[in-house]
Amino acid sequence: MRICESALAIAFRHPIYLGVYVLFLSALGTFLTIGVQSGSTRASGSAPAAQQEDGYAPMQASVAVIDRDGSELSAEISAHLGETQELVDIADDSFAMQDALATGLVEAIVIVPEGYEADLLVSARSGEELPALQIAYGTDTQAAALLDTQVARWTALASASAALEPFASASNVAGLVRRASAAHADVSVERDVAAAETARPLQAYLSFTSYSITCSVVVCAGLVLSTMNEDRLRARIFAAPVPPRRLGLNTLAACVVLVVAVWGATSVVGLVASGAFASTAGMLPTSIVLALMAMLVFAFVPLALAFTFAQARFGEDALNALGNIGGMLMSFLGGAWVPLSLLGDSVRAVAHFVPTFWTNDAVAAVLGAPVLTMEVLARYACGVGVTALFAVAIACVGLALTRHRV
Amino acid sequence: MLSTFRATIRMLLRTPSALVWGLAFPIILATMFVFMFSGFRTAESINAVPVAVVADDAWNTSTFSQVMDALAEGEEPLLSCIEVADEGSALELLSTGEVDGVFMVDGSAVTGNATAALDGPNPVLALPRLVVASEDSAAHGGANGGYEVNRSILVSIANSYAQSEALIDDLAASNSAALADPEAVARALSLDARTERVSLTRSTPDETVRFYYALMGMATLFAAQLSMLAVASIRPTASAVSARRCIAGTSRIRQLAGALLGSWLLSFAFLTVAFAYIRLVVGIDFQGREALCILGVAVGAWLATGIGAIVGSLPLQGGVSAGSGILTGLTCGLAIFAGLYGQPTMELADAIARAVPLSTWVNPAKLICDLFYSLYYYESLAPYLARLAACAAWGVAFFAFAAPMFRRQRYAHL
Numbered sequence: 001m002r003i004c005e006s007a008l009a010i011a012f013r014h015p016i017y018l019g020v021y022v023l024f025l026s027a028l029g030t031f032l033t034i035g036v037q038s039g040s041t042r043a044s045g046s047a048p049a050a051q052q053e054d055g056y057a058p059m060q061a062s063v064a065v066i067d068r069d070g071s072e073l074s075a076e077i078s079a080h081l082g083e084t085q086e087l088v089d090i091a092d093d094s095f096a097m098q099d100a101l102a103t104g105l106v107e108a109i110v111i112v113p114e115g116y117e118a119d120l121l122v123s124a125r126s127g128e129e130l131p132a133l134q135i136a137y138g139t140d141t142q143a144a145a146l147l148d149t150q151v152a153r154w155t156a157l158a159s160a161s162a163a164l165e166p167f168a169s170a171s172n173v174a175g176l177v178r179r180a181s182a183a184h185a186d187v188s189v190e191r192d193v194a195a196a197e198t199a200r201p202l203q204a205y206l207s208f209t210s211y212s213i214t215c216s217v218v219v220c221a222g223l224v225l226s227t228m229n230e231d232r233l234r235a236r237i238f239a240a241p242v243p244p245r246r247l248g249l250n251t252l253a254a255c256v257v258l259v260v261a262v263w264g265a266t267s268v269v270g271l272v273a274s275g276a277f278a279s280t281a282g283m284l285p286t287s288i289v290l291a292l293m294a295m296l297v298f299a300f301v302p303l304a305l306a307f308t309f310a311q312a313r314f315g316e317d318a319l320n321a322l323g324n325i326g327g328m329l330m331s332f333l334g335g336a337w338v339p340l341s342l343l344g345d346s347v348r349a350v351a352h353f354v355p356t357f358w359t360n361d362a363v364a365a366v367l368g369a370p371v372l373t374m375e376v377l378a379r380y381a382c383g384v385g386v387t388a389l390f391a392v393a394i395a396c397v398g399l400a401l402t403r404h405r406v
Numbered sequence: 407m408l409s410t411f412r413a414t415i416r417m418l419l420r421t422p423s424a425l426v427w428g429l430a431f432p433i434i435l436a437t438m439f440v441f442m443f444s445g446f447r448t449a450e451s452i453n454a455v456p457v458a459v460v461a462d463d464a465w466n467t468s469t470f471s472q473v474m475d476a477l478a479e480g481e482e483p484l485l486s487c488i489e490v491a492d493e494g495s496a497l498e499l500l501s502t503g504e505v506d507g508v509f510m511v512d513g514s515a516v517t518g519n520a521t522a523a524l525d526g527p528n529p530v531l532a533l534p535r536l537v538v539a540s541e542d543s544a545a546h547g548g549a550n551g552g553y554e555v556n557r558s559i560l561v562s563i564a565n566s567y568a569q570s571e572a573l574i575d576d577l578a579a580s581n582s583a584a585l586a587d588p589e590a591v592a593r594a595l596s597l598d599a600r601t602e603r604v605s606l607t608r609s610t611p612d613e614t615v616r617f618y619y620a621l622m623g624m625a626t627l628f629a630a631q632l633s634m635l636a637v638a639s640i641r642p643t644a645s646a647v648s649a650r651r652c653i654a655g656t657s658r659i660r661q662l663a664g665a666l667l668g669s670w671l672l673s674f675a676f677l678t679v680a681f682a683y684i685r686l687v688v689g690i691d692f693q694g695r696e697a698l699c700i701l702g703v704a705v706g707a708w709l710a711t712g713i714g715a716i717v718g719s720l721p722l723q724g725g726v727s728a729g730s731g732i733l734t735g736l737t738c739g740l741a742i743f744a745g746l747y748g749q750p751t752m753e754l755a756d757a758i759a760r761a762v763p764l765s766t767w768v769n770p771a772k773l774i775c776d777l778f779y780s781l782y783y784y785e786s787l788a789p790y791l792a793r794l795a796a797c798a799a800w801g802v803a804f805f806a807f808a809a810p811m812f813r814r815q816r817y818a819h820l
Contacts (some may be wrong), residue, residue, distance in 0.1 A: 016728045016732065124597060136603070139616070140555070143555050160573060188535075324734070343441070347441045
């Protein structure tokens with residue numbers, strides 16, 4: 001027991017690591033959940049009522065309209081975009097427009113050139129080439145393409161109205177377009193089983209904790225194990241009448257205490273930050289427990305890594321660097337930074353050889369499922385099982401190094 | 407001072423952690439980003455939205471199928487259509503995430519006015535029906551997988567067709583003579599309405615470059631480890647060598663200046679290597695303003711040296727390890743607000759920057775990130791120069807704070 005206490009004392013003699021990696025990084029994970037929550041609010045645009053009743057809420061992109069025409073039709077374009085998108089007011093100034101696009105204030109800027117209304121009415125009625133509205137894309141090309149589609153569609157409606165009503169005034173054409181724009185298609189939403197809205201923040205947080213847990217455990221447990229492995233200390237310990245098995249078990253017990261403490265701290269922060277305590281409407285309590293258990297199993301992977309690094313005689317600095325870089329790599333390949341679906345095929349293939357992929361898959365299975373069916377539990381068990389096997393395999397490498405060293 | 411300068415450089419080059427954090431880490435992270443963004447869409451191109459169409463008789467005779475064909479053609483198609491025989495097969499593709507939506511035409515949805523307007527051999531205006539998945543569909547990459555944009559594009563296309571139909575109905579009710587000539591109606595509805603894509607910024611907007619600029623921000627903060635190590639090592643309690651240096655005939659401030667100069671030079675060199683890697687190996691565009699970028703790197707290294715000097719001067723119990731821990735935590739934390747850790751944090755960083763613009767001038771990681779970004783985006787150099795001046799000013803402020811703190815420390819037990 002004294003060996004276990006001494007091992008823990010080594011970890012607690014470096015409070016900065018516990019503070020930075022366990023608490024600070026966990027706290028930072030909460031910002032990620034805020035990011036996920038704020039990202040999801042983007043989807044709640046002002047859709048036509050009937051479409052919202054169907055369960056469909058379109059994305060609301062931000063757009064600015066630079067009106068150089070000052071006509072009724074150009075005002076109608078702004079009004080039309082303002083109905084479904086977030087209309088941002090920016091000055092008709094080169095720097096202001098660059099700034100709006102550079103800072104992501106708008107996804108696109110639509111420029112209505114001078115004389116647009118007159119040109120549109122004339123060319124639509126004479127069958128000539130229509131004048132084009134200018135559009136500048138922001139950083140999100142796809143969102144800008146959406147706005148582009150809507151602007152082009154508005155132009156098509158306006159030109160059709162002008163052509164079919166050759167004597168109508170611009171305001172009448174605008175009225176026709178306004179009424180026609182109110183129509184919407186029949187859109188229905190197919191909800192899949194993994195669509196638990198409230199689970200997203202917790203899932204994103206747990207995905208990020210693969211980084212903080214890896215850093216924390218590799219550095220803290222690695223520090224304990226590498227210190228205990230120092231030749232002079234080992235020589236003194238082995239001089240005492242303590243069987244090597246007891247020494248190993250006590251050191252292991254100290255490391256397990258550290259692992260559980262790290263896991264416990266990150267879990268509490270995650271549960272509080274994601275609001276899982278407050279609203280479990282979309283999440284089953286059992287699912288939350290299973291997700292946290294998956295993270296506990298994962299925490300033994302960095303412990304195995306720490307053990308292996310310690311056997312390879314890595315020092316404090318090396319553990320610090322390996323914990324950080326390894327943690328970033330593993331969390332990235334687990335899909336914590338960018339959804340794996342957006343990554344290339346080769347990266348997705350490589351991700352299967354990293355424990356975070358399987359852990360996150362297990363967490364996603366239980367948190368996303370409205371009911372824990374056998375199929376969901378089988379996917380969960382597969383993910384957790386593969387993660388555990390990773391821990392065992394890495395520990396075996398460490399044991400092999402130990403044998404080689406002795 | 408020159409001796410301290412030389413000794414500092416030698417000491418830092420022999421310190422593995424300095425090499426790891428200052429040199430290797432940015433390169434490893436940049437390499438990781440290469441894989442991370444390999445599957446991302448390129449800046450200028452639109453990713454065609456995959457969509458399934460139920461190609462039955464109703465579909466083949468509808469004008470909507472022609473609209474879809476037109477959208478799936480051209481140099482930069484908006485849609486990528488997959489034809490399937492029945493609704494079940496199409497929904498299966500939707501559930502597996504292979505397509506972002508399913509279009510079908512219900513023959514019974516043909517409306518009276520539209521049919522009357524386009525009577526005869528012309529195809530009928532049968533209303534399309536669209537089926538999409540929920541915005542957080544796991545099969546489509548989850549909440550942050552970008553699915554909502556593609557879904558909205560499909561809905562916009564479907565709506566446009568319904569709006570044409572509504573226009574015809576409106577005209578039929580108010581002025582049926584306007585629809586007397588079916589050919590004129592068809593011609594009016596098929597007028598080629600296009601937009602002209604223009605560029606207002608110095609370069610084409612690209613989501614991915616911002617992550618590399620945020621990486622430069624993080625790398626700069628990691629470079630602060632160098633000056634922290636350099637300053638901490640000349641504190642008399644750091645080691646026996648430091649204690650001997652303390653009683654040498656060189657003033658404390660001259661020793662500090664030498665250490666800071668050495669660590670700045672090495673920080674600058676390491677950051678330049680990271681910049682060169684990002685520019686030449688990764689191929690990130692800096693819009694031909696590489697010389698200004700190097701100047702930015704130099705001033706960034708100055709800022710980092712100032713931060714390291716403060717942390718190194720703090721009388722911390724844990725010594726260098728404690729300082730390293732603080733800087734690591736600070737770097738990881740501030741990098742979040744520069745948007746380094748993927749899309750959610752980038753969106754969070756943008757939201758914070760818009761809500762509290764001052765935060766972009768206070769967070770060194772964000773400041774460095776914006777320094778490069780302003781070169782990439784703005785024609786004018788004013789935003790760049792403002793940030794350059796801010797970096798330099800912060801550096802001066804940090805040195806002004808660190809120097810007296812370092813000088814006034816007393817070591818009574820020596």
